[in-house]
Amino acid sequence: MLSLKISGLTKVYLNGTTALDQVSFSAQPGEGIVLLGANGSGKSTLLRCILGLETATSGDICIGNWQISQLNSQQLRQMRSQLGMVFQKFHLVGSLSAFHNVLHGALGRSTSPRYWFPATAPEIERKRAMECLDRVNLTHFAQQRADTLSGGQQQRVAIARTLMQNPKLILVDEPVASLDPQAGKEVMDLLWSIVREQRLTVICTLHQLALAREYGDRIIGLRDGKIQMDTTVNYLQDRDLTMLYEPEFGVRCSELGIREIST
Ligand SMILES: Nc1ncnc2c1ncn2[C@@H]1O[C@H](COP(=O)(O)OP(=O)(O)OP(=O)(O)O)[C@@H](O)[C@H]1O
Ligand SMILES: [Mg+2]
Incomplete structure (x- = not known):
């Protein structure tokens, strides 16, 4: 099992886009984190930084005993061999x-x-x-x-x-976005049962809020590259979700099914 600690992670792309802005959080071994946020909020960039595929502009990521910014290419390969990745495609x-x-x-x-x-x-x-x-x-x-x-x-x-x-750690980027609801549910059931039986740490981006509630232990919400919300699923509030999506996109909660998934 691997722990993950992200401190003050900022990523500014060459074109000046700030994709991540002072992101900090830790994941405990065995924790299932769902990452939510509107399109362009920085979710995939965060996963790519954890994998060492993007270099952080500032801040750092520690995975187990590895501090990513200090690794040479051989150590980076060794670190990556401990990480699994599942993509939409x-x-x-x-x-x-x-x-x-x-x-x-x-x-x-x-x-x-x-x-x-x-x-x-x-x-x-x-x-x-x-x-x-x-x-x-x-x-x-x-x-x-x-x-x-x-x-x-x-x-x-x-x-x-x-x-x-x-x-030891699995990063999952929109695993069910290309699948119909039934196939998507089967894939999530399978993925999570494996994660649970092997006590893997998982960070999974999703756009389906119902699935986020069903599978995540903890929900982290990004907006404009900043952490807007970090809560256990039991304390997840509709208004927190509204804050993640509504201001920029005018997407109404009802359209996102937030009422429907409230417990
Ligand atoms: N290689 C790149 N060069 C410049 N800007 C980039 C690059 N990759 C991503 N961005 C920008 O960084 C921001 C965050 O993108 P990212 O792909 O991380 O968002 P996301 O939350 O995964 O979005 P989605 O839900 O659509 O997958 C966006 O504004 C995007 O245009
Ligand atoms: Mg993405």
Whole structure:
């Protein structure tokens, strides 16, 4: 399990856009955080900074004992191998089988060319890839080309590939945005059951407030790159959510289903 501590994180892109402005929070090992915010509020930038794919303009991120701003490229690779990432777009290699895509999750552990192909990968890794596919209930689709699977199945393959990495912290960016409600619910159920059974720390961006309430332990809301709200789901207020979305976009709470999801 890995802890995460973000202190005064600011990200100004080269074009002058301030995507993150003094963001600070800590995530405890095993905590499930849902990140909410309107389009452009900085959610993906935050995840990319945690992954070390964007360099912070100021502030810092500590993951376990790693202080990201101090890492050289080799240490950064080592740190990233502990992090799993699930995206809205599944980023599978469409022409390869589900099994082959999952096997590639082991590449974070070894860059040996042996790991690139099922025929040459070590037996233990091939066995593990099948176990990961089994965990997402896709054993029967192991040899099917990824681009012939449904969206929900492709996202499950992507989750299996992440599992193959054996991550300690998972970053998830709009995992169900491309899926219909039923497939989206199945993917969230699966993802969260894995997170819970392995006691992983997860940070997940969502636009579906009902899902945020259902799955998040804690909700962090960003607005214009600043933390506007940081609360456990039990204390989540409709007006906090309104503040996140309404001023810029004029989106009414009722349209977002906030009443509907109130407890
Ligand atoms: N590479 C970049 N160069 C310049 N500006 C960028 C870059 N990436 C993101 N931005 C800007 O930073 C801000 C935050 O973008 P980001 O993608 O983090 O938002 P988001 O909350 O993930 O939005 P969405 O909900 O639409 O995915 C936006 O104003 C965006 O235009
Ligand atoms: Mg985004």
